[in-house]
Amino acid sequence: MSNLSWIFISTMLVNNFTLVMFLGLCSFFGVTGKIETAWRLGLANTFVLLITALSAWGLNTYVLGRAPYLRTIAFIVVIASTVQIVEMAVKKYLPVLFRQLGIYLPLITTNCAILGLALFQTARNYNLAEGIVFAFGAGFGLTIALSLMASIRERMELADVPSVAKRMGLVLVIASCLSMAFMGFAGMGSAQ
Amino acid sequence: MSAINAPEPGAADFVPGAPPPATVYADMWRGITRENPVLVQFLGMCPTMAVTNLLANGVAMGLATTFVLVGSGLFVSIFRKYIAHEVRITSYILIIATFVTLADLILAATFPDISKALGPFIPLIVANCLLLGRAESFAAKTGPARAVADGLGMGLGFTFSLSMLSALREILGRGSLFGHDIFGPHFEPWVFMMMPPGGFLALGIALLTLAFIQGRLKARRARLAAGAA
Numbered sequence: 001m002s003n004l005s006w007i008f009i010s011t012m013l014v015n016n017f018t019l020v021m022f023l024g025l026c027s028f029f030g031v032t033g034k035i036e037t038a039w040r041l042g043l044a045n046t047f048v049l050l051i052t053a054l055s056a057w058g059l060n061t062y063v064l065g066r067a068p069y070l071r072t073i074a075f076i077v078v079i080a081s082t083v084q085i086v087e088m089a090v091k092k093y094l095p096v097l098f099r100q101l102g103i104y105l106p107l108i109t110t111n112c113a114i115l116g117l118a119l120f121q122t123a124r125n126y127n128l129a130e131g132i133v134f135a136f137g138a139g140f141g142l143t144i145a146l147s148l149m150a151s152i153r154e155r156m157e158l159a160d161v162p163s164v165a166k167r168m169g170l171v172l173v174i175a176s177c178l179s180m181a182f183m184g185f186a187g188m189g190s191a192q
Numbered sequence: 193m194s195a196i197n198a199p200e201p202g203a204a205d206f207v208p209g210a211p212p213p214a215t216v217y218a219d220m221w222r223g224i225t226r227e228n229p230v231l232v233q234f235l236g237m238c239p240t241m242a243v244t245n246l247l248a249n250g251v252a253m254g255l256a257t258t259f260v261l262v263g264s265g266l267f268v269s270i271f272r273k274y275i276a277h278e279v280r281i282t283s284y285i286l287i288i289a290t291f292v293t294l295a296d297l298i299l300a301a302t303f304p305d306i307s308k309a310l311g312p313f314i315p316l317i318v319a320n321c322l323l324l325g326r327a328e329s330f331a332a333k334t335g336p337a338r339a340v341a342d343g344l345g346m347g348l349g350f351t352f353s354l355s356m357l358s359a360l361r362e363i364l365g366r367g368s369l370f371g372h373d374i375f376g377p378h379f380e381p382w383v384f385m386m387m388p389p390g391g392f393l394a395l396g397i398a399l400l401t402l403a404f405i406q407g408r409l410k411a412r413r414a415r416l417a418a419g420a421a
Contacts, residue, residue: 022391072293075315116312163407165403167403168399169397172393172395172396173400175396176389183387183389
């Protein structure tokens, strides 16, 4: 049990997917203009990560043992089609949730965090329970990182920055500071 | 050549007045300079920061991505008339994933230690937005020759940016280049640059410098124009 909580904390804070492992940076820089969209995207990501963990576990257990060279192709195709099916199901049965997630649900498929989760889960030989906890930790970590970044950028809208820093340059320096803050958790060790 | 009939995405980019170079070369140059994937388009951020702590890693990642870009560009372009519109994204992803698997296996067979250092980041090339972006916006609309040139240009531009970033980080963070010590024993390494925040900071500095130089050039051009008038 302590192993599971350790995986959760370590994935969420110590090895935060976005700020320490550099996964899912496209959405981190692309969709963090508003805090509202940022945390919604984070939760949508968590949802897809959970599905990914389940399908990656299934693939690893039943299929890829015999054909490891198909790993990349199998993961991306299965993840993409599962997300598609889930999207259709959510649209039909939970239309409110679907409207809240909006375009983010399909976009998430090509997020590196999703494939990254499947690959790291494979590399570390997680079992089903560990995989699910890993997905939750990664998803909450993403949500935290996205919300932090979005709230800083909302403040920055009002700040008077030099014209050189108007574009992405300053955002990257801020990301560096955030990442540095998260390095503080490294004192808790790493669960490799 | 079918490229003549196809819409030419690159055609609008030519600077008026400059002598128009042959399109294939223009396609290549665009990727390296004006549409550089990392420094201008801001695509493919994950590998850009995750593997650029050592120059060897950055170059290997850049070349692997170039290989995938060229291969997937060629095949997407060849099959562009047979792929139905509704399933095009899935088809592109499949083509890309095939080449990524090839790159992964080739790298593991030829440079096992680099392959081990990059780890899951080689298969993660599939999720690099740059690949799907080029397939969708360029390769699917032109003939194979231009698609390959575009892939090569984008790949080289990507490799160039990654090499610059990883050289900066390795020199500052370790005092070495390609693993060779360059400053001697008195150098105190700035370990921060090797760690994740250093990746963000290095690219941030690069972008700020670029914006600064661009601002200066623009001001100078405006001054010259004012002087001429």
